[in-house]
Amino acid sequence: MTEPELPAPRGPLSRTIVAALRNPAGSGMQTPEVEVDADPFGEDLQLALYACYELHYRSFAGVDARWEWDPDLLRLRGRLEGAFLRALRAHVDAADAGVDDALAPLLIEPLDRGGVSHHLLDHGNVEQFREYVVHRSLYHLKEADPQAWLIPRLTGRAKAGVITVEFDEYGGGRAERMHARLFADLMRGLGLDATYGCYLDRVPAPMLAVVNLMSLFGLHREHRAMAVGQFAAIEIGSPPGAARLAQALRRLDVADPACAFFYTEHVEADAVHEQLMRREVVAGLLEEEPDLESDLVFGIRATGLVEDRLAAHLLAAWNEGRSSLRSREADAFASGATPAPGAGTR
Known part of the structure; x- marks a missing residue:
């Protein structure tokens, strides 16, 4: 290791x-x-x-x-x-809504095209896509590990549902299909170093907060419903964005099929996970512990908050023509790195 x-x-x-x-x-x-x-x-x-x-x-x-x-x-x-x-x-009000209301925005595609995946699909270049992958590497190279702490803290339907989703995240028993491994393949296909934690010094606070939120909720049993909310938010909300990112790679002529495969795998897998999270994990937890609903809502909305902060950071940097990574070394990395074979911009 x-x-x-x-x-x-x-x-x-x-x-x-x-x-x-x-x-x-x-x-x-x-x-x-x-x-x-x-x-x-x-x-x-x-x-x-x-x-x-x-x-x-x-x-x-x-x-x-x-x-x-x-x-x-x-x-x-x-x-x-x-x-x-x-x-x-x-920054987060969890007392004004039930879980269905909190999840509802994740089930609807927004009319505006202002998010990060929209930017990368419509306007982004290879360097920006690589930067995005560097940010996300802090989580995806240990994908599903923060949520694994939920397993001993749940029972019944909620526990079984989490285990089912996690089994998929870990490749269904096949090491080469683990989502963390697929992300490493994506990184290598983009000419990036897939060594665990390699880019920690280059990733700024908004992405650190995304990962820290998962760890904060996962490591404390008292926050188990918040962790369920966080897990539900990323599983339910990810398929449309993953599809756009796969399309963005095709627009950018990134030839290595391992790059798009990470995202196309999530489009299919997370569509199934959406149903499991809503019907088994969320519903199962509230059936057993209905008093945790506000914590669950908080987990959903806190996840939205840190993700929105990250998106704002990325888009502000790119719209100003600068790197979203830290330090002059990071700027050199973003502007001077050699794209993967077959990569380019139309």
Whole structure:
């Protein structure tokens, strides 16, 4: 298993955590005084939180495995989570709608063509598509792992439904069909490095927040309904966008079939998953624990919030003719990289 390198810090919070992880667990750590003033959606706090969560996935090269459950780090992580969750609650109202109302927008194609997949289909170039894939690599190279924490926290229909969806996400028992493997194939087809965590330093806070939301909900049993809402939102809302992204690759003359296959696989699979999530997972959870409906709605809408923030970041950068990735090195990567064989723009 390949472990990524520790990221470069982006402020005092992430600097404290990265510095601590270079030492043996139990060495202690100091909490920066600026913690209370940190932007909950900003680069520093989101990277600090991502580094904490990554210890529950593959961790980082050379990091003492005991840091995963180090009490000092967990206390600091809890404060970071609290700041992030409070910010989400300040932007998301989950008390004014039932789950059907919260899911309804995901079942309707918007009339405007202002989203990221529309941009890539209508106007995007290969460099922008590659950037988009780099952003998404932080999740898709561990696709379905954050949602796997739901399995021991559910029962009955909801549990069986999650397991069925996860079985598909993990390739139906075939390693070469795991969605994380298919995404790695997509990356290689676009001339990108598919090494797990390779682009962490280049991915900005809006994408970190998307992945951190999944980990926050998945790692806490008390947030299990929020995790169901998040899982439902991505499974129900993804097929139209995946179809557009597959079409965008054809428009861009990307020849490697592995690139489009990742998206065409999701069009078919997630159409089935939509029914499973609505009829078995969501309905099953509410049948057993109806008092969790507001948490479920919050999970759906919080997912929409972080995804909208990411989309705004991407589109603002591209509309201004600049890279959506971080740093001058990222700009050089976006403008000077060689496209995959057969790639180009019409």
